[in-house]
Amino acid sequence: MNDTPGWASPGSAPSDGKPDGQPSGEDHAVPRPAEPADPQDTVQDKWSKQQPPAGQWSAPGVPGQQPAPGPQQWGGPTAPPGRGPGWGGGWNAPPAAAKPGVIPLRPLGVGEILDGAVSTMRAHWRTVLGISLTVAVITEIVAILLQGLVLNSGASTAVLEDPNATASELLSATGTVMRDSGVLLLLSLLATFVVTALLTMVTSRAVLGKSVTIGEAWQDARPQVPRLLGLTFLLPLIGAGIVAVGTLPGILVAVAGSSEGGATLAVLGGLAALVVAIWLLVRFSLSSPALMLEKQTVRKSLSRSAKLVNGSWWRVFGIQLLAAILVNIVVSIIVIPFSFLAGALSGEGIGGFLEAGGDAGWTFLIITGIGSVVGSMLAFPITAGVSVLLYIDLRIRREALDLELARAAGLQQSGPGTSGPQPGS
Incomplete structure (x- = not known):
């Protein structure tokens, strides 16, 4: 066997030929010991001319020695402490989720849901702010007209602050204030659900990394608009009906003659009913995305929302409550300066407005309405985006929607545990 460079051991005899000094002919019957060759010459003949640097290689399996650095080290220099930069660090690392759009295609955390809503507004600001501005302007015009022409909470507020008011007067004033507040709350809910319906299409495209115009969003939403209108009115009516x-x-007891007892019973009953109404509205809070994205009927969208929220009620409630708190903080930061400006320009100042019990003039209503429009332009996209992303998150957790989203985004599986672009791409 011929010597192979790099594999022959130092000092080994050649496998072909004869030792130096052996005579030819018949004298080979009694061999003589060969003269030992120079050890230095033997080593130089048997070693390959190209040898690795000292300390760079060792026999396999020798404890305490590291393999030579090279492309075979999957773990790389970022292998965890206590685990050598070998195979373990690379193979044990979980694969990163694909992120074709504003969220990674995997179960989402609270921060990722909020960040996804804000990222949608930043990435598609023309469409998102266009929809929000339109709805906010229409909503605020209606609210200003209602407050200036129909609603009159000033007198009722003054009665509630009067220590000499009778129980019947207090009950009547409370009913008036609740009625006026309920009308404005209903108007706000209508605007929120309408914006959610339109922005559902924008957010669903943003999750896939695709853009959409206002016209395209309307074309996608238009077939479901009649059902959405029914759902939009049904949800507030459910809440109001439960509270009623x-x-x-308590109202019946008060009418029968026991005013104080009736008022107490009405308050307690109203609080208990409010808890039930909140519980139901949270269960049905994802019905609008279900109706728009799954093309469901009103009844099936309510059932679909209840099914998705089942077992996750507190999580859904907590995320929506957190989003509402953040939105209210942002809106307050914007609206409060407009309120002071409106009080200064209306002639009576903000103190006069407060002392008047909320009986505002047109100047005050218009200026504060402008501030509300600006605040709503930022509040509507966050509220709508959180609702849609919560719906997507629950479907990913329960129905593996991330696989369908990956296919819809055109992601091709490029290897084990990978399905497309890495997060942040």
């Missing part, structure tokens, strides 16, 4: 049923016994 809870306060009805």
Whole structure:
């Protein structure tokens, strides 16, 4: 066997030829010991001319020695402490989720849901702010007209602050204030659900990394608009109906003659009914995305929302509550300066407005309405985006929607544990 460079051991005899000094002919019958060759010459003949640097290689399996650095080291220099930069660090690392759009295609955390809503607004600001501005302007015009022409909470507020008011007057004033507040709350809910419906299409495209215009969003939403209108009115009516049923016994007792007892019973019943209404509205809070994205009927969208929220009620409630708190903080930062400006320009100042019990003039209503429009332009996209992303998150957790989203985004599986671009791409 011929010597192979790099594999022959130092000092080994050649496998072909004869030792130096052996005579030819018949004298080979009694061999003589060969003269030992120079050890230095033997080593130089048997070693390959190209040898690795000292300390760079060792026999396999020798404890305490590291393999030579090279492309075979999958773990790389970022291998965890206590685990050598070999195979373990690379193979044990979990694969990163694909992120074709504003969120990674995997179960989402609270911060990722909020960040996804804000990222949608930043990435598609023309469409998002266009929809929000339109809805906010229409909503605020209606609210200003209602407050200036129909609603009159100033007198009722003054009665509630009067220590000499009778129980019947207090009950009547409370009903008036609740009615006016309920009308404005209903208007706000209508605007929120309408914006959610339109921005559902924008957010669903943003998750896939695709853009959409206002016209395209309207074309996608238009077939479901009649059902959405029914759902939009149904949800507030459910909440108001539950609260009305809870306060009805107290009202009946007050009408029968026991004013104080009836008022107490109405308040307690109203609070209990409010808890039930909040519980139901949270269960049905994802019905609008389900109706728009799954093309469901009103009844099936309510059932779909309840099914998705089941077992995750507190998580859904907590995320929506956190989003509402953040939105209210942002809106307050914007609206409060407009309120002071409106009080200064209306002639009576903000102190006069407060002392008047909320009986505002047109100047005050218009200027504060402008501030509300600016605040709503930022509040609507966050509220709508959180609702849609919560719906997507629950479907990913329960129905592996991330696989369908990856296919819809055109991601091709490029290897084990990978399905496309890495997060942040």
